[in-house]
Amino acid sequence: METAEIRRRFLAHFENAGHTVVPSAPLLFDDPNLLFVNAGMVPFKPYFLQQETPPFDRAASVQKCVRTLDIEEVGKTTRHGTFFQMNGNFSFGDYFKEGAIEHAWNLVTGSLEDGGYGIDPDTIWVTVLESDDEARELWRKVAGLSDERIQSRGLLDNYWHMGIPGPGGPCSEIYVDRGAEFGPDGGPVVDEDRFLEIWNLVFMQEEITNVRAKDDFDVVQPLPSKNIDTGMGLERVAYLLQDKHNLYEIDEVFPVIEKAAELSGRRYGADHEDDVRFRVVADHVRSGLMLIGDGVTPGNEARGYVLRRLLRRAVRSMRLLGYEDPALPELLPVSLGKMKASYPELERDFARISQIAYAEEEAFRQTLDKGTQIFDVAAASAKQEGATQLSGERAFALHDTYGFPIDLTLEMASEQGLSVDEDGFRALMSEQRARAKADAKSKRGQHADTSVYRAALDANGPTDWQAYTTLTTESRVLALLAEGGSVPALGAGTVGEVVLDRTPFYAESGGQNADAGTISWDGGRAEVLDVQRPVRGLVVHHVRVLDGELTVDATVEAQVDPEWRLGARQAHSGTHVVHAALREVLGPTALQSGSYNRPGYLRLDFGWNGALSREQLHDVEEVSNRALREDLPVSAAVMPLAQAKEIGALALFGETYGEDVRVVEIGGPWSRELCGGTHVDRSSQIGTVVLTSDSSVGAGNRRVEAVVGIEGFQYLARERDLVQQVSTLLKTSPTDVPAQVQKLVDRLKAAEKELEKLKSAELVGAAADIANAAVDVNGIAFVGHRAEGAGGGDVRSIALDVRGRLQGRPAVVVVIGTGGDKPSAVVAVNDAAQERGLSANDLIGVIGPHIGGRGGGKADVAQGGGTDLGGIEAALTAAQAHVANA
CATH class of the missing domain: 3.30.980.10 (Threonyl-trna Synthetase; Chain A, domain 2)
Structure with missing residues (x-):
């Protein structure tokens, strides 16, 4: 049974049972604590938290989800995937445990002809919370399951909550026995590879608080309205019904693996490492398709970074499989061909999706080219230093600065006979992740505690928002907030938040900045600095009181600045x-x-x-x-x-x-x-x-x-004035300004070329004098020269020219320039001096510490730079001493 058909049957089953079919929310959901929707119930959170009244008593959906915590594990196991689909049915104060169990049992075991999944009832096991006798008895009653196949578990496995104070309740999980070839007998408490979980039924029935851990919290009281939240992994059911061993081999994923195998010339199933790469490609290509389809674009932060990482891991994996041509133009259409049956909008929007994906691959291919060059320099430098290992710092810089994957660094280092300090690399990565988590936590902290806003909403109802119809309202102050809590008044000079019963102010939304204006009352006035909606339905004004005292219940005039x-x-x-x-x-x-x-x-x-x-x-x-x-x-x-x-x-x-x-x-x-x-x-x-x-x-x-x-x-007036000023300076009309400026540019370029000729002639003349000043050091002509004002290119030209004038005998030329207030050094050694055992690369290593820098090169020419002009004389002396000891 194809995945799209499994999805269709799920929705049809619950629609026939009186549920409203709710379309999947976009992966980018309006929740400050989530990068992406990561569970089927996320769009329904406001209903479960009683922040909003649900428009239906029962609903069903197939929700697109992305989880990113285990990206590194994708492909290594048969369970980890980034994009997945969660089938769910929900009841808001309507049916409860018995209804949820009946609906699930009828769909799972119902015949194919009747729209069910046709799973053999004798292969089904369930788990319940050890104290939930009601659920145990209902499984006996509804499904006729024996006690042996109803297994009990503790809070850690069979209790659900959000990790914060709010609703919670026991859950019951449905498992299917895949047979002895997958593991030992004894039910899910013995082996969860053989006994595959396909559905979790959550019975929200109590309010909890003081959440200390998954299995450590306090129950406050029963919920006044009991709810049902279920989650069935669509991919899991697919590989069960398609008789596959893992989610990578189902009909929506495996065609990408087949295409990758065709492109790479390697066979899936022949080598474990290759299999992991094939799975990464298949998973990440599909995830990339879905994320771009929902509006994510590659970037260096948050959601954009996740997408960038997924696409680049897919491209990198194809490279490691031996395929170095552009891969996404071959693979993305294959994924589209399988996903469009469930999400036809992907096909309508594929021109945009593919444009973004292919551009990211091309950018990464260029990154790989640049990173390879940087790696080659780093590897050469490590060898020159006598090291057999690439440092963690260098590997991290390649990864962090150039986007170079650590796997590729490891592979290329091995080819060069080097190892990589993986522990050092991982430590630096951990530090970076810790900083990112701390930053994310601090940002989430601004939104995490919305209880004060919810309290204002619960006490007074939603704000009467009149921004479309008026710029002024007579309003009443419902609540005043400062420093995270309610206050009775805001005095002159203080900053706080104001909740009004009605407002004309536009709250920041949809890319539009919030309105500016004032709130005034008898004896006082406040400036509106910002307007936000911290919870749905509530408009909050961030204000600075200019004069007077603003109190709760005061009658005020809210006035939007009309010019604004x-x-x-x-x-x-x-x-x-x-x-x-x-x-x-x-x-x-x-x-x-x-x-x-x-x-x-x-x-x-x-x-x-x-x-x-x-x-x-x-x-x-x-x-x-x-x-x-x-x-x-x-x-x-x-x-x-x-x-x-x-x-x-x-x-x-x-x-x-x-x-x-x-x-x-x-x-x-x-x-x-x-x-x-x-x-x-x-x-x-x-x-x-x-x-x-x-x-x-x-x-x-x-x-x-x-x-x-x-x-x-x-803006246009400023541009006009600027053109007028330039035309006055050039003594020409505004229309002739471009031509006159071009003439000036041409003249400047000609003058610069003439200066370069004169400078080259001067350098040639100077090179003769410098060569004539060579000193004999044990039969070697040594030149140590400080070139005032010369930059890197000029320094190299001088060194090579001088070396050319000393070809009749062994010669070593060291030139250090001072251009740009930083020393730049070049060492040139002729063939005769190299035969005496001298190397430009060794000499640049002698010079570097004295000028606060380093460098590298070959035996004939090497160059480097530094930061300390004061060390030039010491560097030249050290170089001469090195030659003397050769």
């Missing part, structure tokens, strides 16, 4: 216009992946390879301003998400949308996007759009910036 709001509307509508213009000029794959706008300014990130040409930027700007001149109508309408998708509304990647969404149109279908921001009424009100920059923000992703409205006119 006008600029914000222009910038946000301008963002939509530029996005539409980019797609018109560059094509439909130039889709927005992120944005930010504040009054007068916007930036927009979009999928694209390579810098935009001057002509393309001009065209985007012209299309944008023509749209403004056409005075297109701007409208907003709320509609079901399915309807919005049907009419072609574009969604911003990474945003989470509810069942009903707001669609903003500029000129009808010309620009139609899901958006919660504030906008102008007609496009002409944007004023003007002036593009100011185009830059890269990662492989396959560009960023354009622009100014709009009065700021756009001011």
Whole structure:
């Protein structure tokens, strides 16, 4: 049974049982504590935590998930994968244990003809919490299972909670016996390879607190409304029903392995190390496809870094399999071919997805080329120092600075007869991870404790948000917050947070900055510094009290700065216009992946390879301003998400949308996007759009910036004034400025060339004098010269020229320049001196410590640099002494 069919049957089974089928949320979910959705219940957390009222009593979903903690284990075991799909059914105060067990049993053991999975009931075992007699009895009643096949476990295995105070409860897990070939008998408590867990039924029935560990917490009280949360691993069921041994061999994954084997010429199943690489390729290619599909782009931080690492590990694994040509153009379409049955949007968006993935591979291939060069230098340096091991610091620098994988470093070091200080490398990696975790923890800490906000929401209900309809409201202060808790008042000069019953302020969202303005009352006034939604439904104003005292229950006037709001509307509508213009000029794959706008300014990130040409930027700007001149109508309408998708509304990647969404149109279908921001009424009100920059923000992703409205006119005025100043200096008209500047540049280049000729002539003349000053050291002509003001290139030219003038006898030339306030040294040794046992590489090693640096090279020429000009004379003396002792 194909994976897509297993998925279809699951949803159909629960839809027939009265469940609302909820589409998978994007992998980028609005949760400050998660990089990606990592479990099927994540989108339902607000309902389980009673932060929101669920719009249904029972639901079912197949949720896309990514877990990244075990990336290094992918392929080494049969269980670890990064992307996976979690089937789940959920009950919110509706059915409980008996219903959950009945639904699960009927689907798992139901006949294929009736839409079930057809698993033999005699192969099924279950576990229950050791104190959950109710669940044990229900398994006997519903499924007719014997006591032998209902095994008890403790809290560590069979109790679920979120790790924080909140709901929790016992769980019951369903296992399938795969047979004696997979391990010993005795049920899951004996062997979980033979007895494969496929489904976990969680019975949320109590509130817990003081969570000290997975199995150490305090139960507060029973929940007033009991809930069901289940999770069935789709991939696990697939390899069970497809009679495969692991998730890498199922129909959605294995075709990539087959293609990789074809490309590499190696056979899957023939060698363990190769098998691990094949599995890494298959898993990471699929994960990359799904992550880019949901709007992640490669980068150096957070989600972008995870995607970059996955794609590069796949490319690296193909290289280790012996395939060095671009791999993703061969593999990604294969993965698409299997995943599009469940996620047809992947095929519609594949042009963008592939563009980003292929650009990342190309960038990594260049990184590998650069890293190989850096590695060669590091390996040569280690050998010159007499070392047999590449230091952990060098291996870490290759990994951290150049993105060079440690596996490749190990392999190449072995080829050079070197080992690698893996312990030192791992220690440095651990330090880096610890810093990253500490940083992430500190960032999460800003959002972790939302109890004070939840308390305000529970006590007063959601904020009456009127940002779309007015700039002023008469409001009542519901709560005042400072230093993490509620306070009765905020005095003059203090900073705190204010919760109002109604507000006209726009809270930062969707790339739009929060409104600025004031909150005033009889005898006082506060400046609004920021506006946020720390929990859904609640708007919180970050304020500084300018004068007076603000108290709870005070009646206030909340006033948005009208100039600020006008600029914000222009910038946000301008963002939509530029996005539409980019797609018109560059094509439909130039889709927005992120944005930010504040009054007068916007930036927009979009999928694209390579810098935009001057002509393309001009065209985007012209299309944008023509749209403004056409005075297109701007409208907003709320509609079901399915309807919005049907009419072609574009969604911003990474945003989470509810069942009903707001669609903003500029000129009808010309620009139609899901958006919660504030906008102008007609496009002409944007004023003007002036593009100011185009830059890269990662492989396959560009960023354009622009100014709009009065700021756009001011930018153009500054440009005009600058041109006028230059034309005055050049005594020419503004239109002739480029030609006159080009003439100046040409003259400057000609003068520089003439200076180079004169400098070369001077160096040639100086070389003769320097050679004539050579001293005899045991029959060797030695030159030690300090070249004032000379840089690296000139120093090398002098040394080689002088050596050429001393060919009639053994000669050693040492020249140290002082250009750029740093010493740069070159040693040149002729053949006759090399026959006497002298080496330029050895001599540069003698010089380096005296000038605070190091260097390297070959026996005939070596060069290096340092930081200490004061050590030049000592370096020359040391070099002469080395020659004398040869």
